[in-house]
Amino acid sequence: xxxxxxxxxxxxxxxxxxxxxxxxxxxxxxxxxxxxxRKIKSGPSGDGIGDEYLTxxxxxxxxxxxxxxxxxxxxxxNLIELRADGHLEGSGxxxxxxxxxxxxxxxxxxVRTKKRWMNLWAPFFRPAFVWNHNRVMADCxxxxxxxxxxxxxxxxxxx
Numbered sequence: 239x240x241x242x243x244x245x246x247x248x249x250x251x252x253x254x255x256x257x258x259x260x261x262x263x264x265x266x267x268x269x270x271x272x273x274x275x276r277k278i279k280s281g282p283s284g285d286g287i288g289d290e291y292l293t294x295x296x297x298x299x300x301x302x303x304x305x306x307x308x309x310x311x312x313x314x315x316n317l318i319e320l321r322a323d324g325h326l327e328g329s330g331x332x333x334x335x336x337x338x339x340x341x342x343x344x345x346x347x348x349v350r351t352k353k354r355w356m357n358l359w360a361p362f363f364r365p366a367f368v369w370n371h372n373r374v375m376a377d378c379x380x381x382x383x384x385x386x387x388x389x390x391x392x393x394x395x396x397x
Contacts, residue, residue: 242371246347254334269382270382287311303324325353333345
C-alpha cells in the first residue's frame with residue numbers, strides 16, 4: 239500500500255534545450271518552491287551519470303521528505319533517469335520531447351515511502367498524499383515557466 243506511481247505531463251512553449259540547461263543544474267533549482275537540492279557526490283565519468291543529490295521537499299501538508307537522487311542515465315536534451323533512496327525509494331524518469339515550438343515534459347515517478355508514519359496512515363491518507371504530490375509538481379512547473387519566462391500550453395495532471 240505504500241507504493242505510488244505518478245505520471246505528470248505538461249506542454250511548455252519553449253525548446254527542449256532551454257529546459258535542459260535549467261534542469262541540468264538541479265542545485266540551482268531555487269525556482270522550485272519548497273524544494274532544496276544539493277550535490278553531494280560526483281559520478282566517476284564526469285558526464286553526470288553517477289552524480290548524487292540530496293533532495294529535501296517541504297510539502298504543502300507540512301511534512302518534509304528527504305532522499306538521495308542518483309543519476310543513472312542522462313541523454314541531452316531529452317532524458318534524465320534517477321534512483322531515489324531515503325524517505326522515498328524508487329525511480330524517476332524525466333523526458334523532454336520537442337513538438338514544434340513546444341516541449342512536452344513527462345515525469346514518471348515510481349516510489350514507495352519509507353517513513354513509518356506515512357506507511358501506517360497510507361490507507362487513510364493516500365488521496366491526500368497524491369494531492370500533495372500533484373501540488374509539489376505544480377510548484378515545479380510553475381517555477382520553471384516563471385524562470386524561463388514561457389507559457390504553459392497544456393497543464394499536466396498525474397495519472
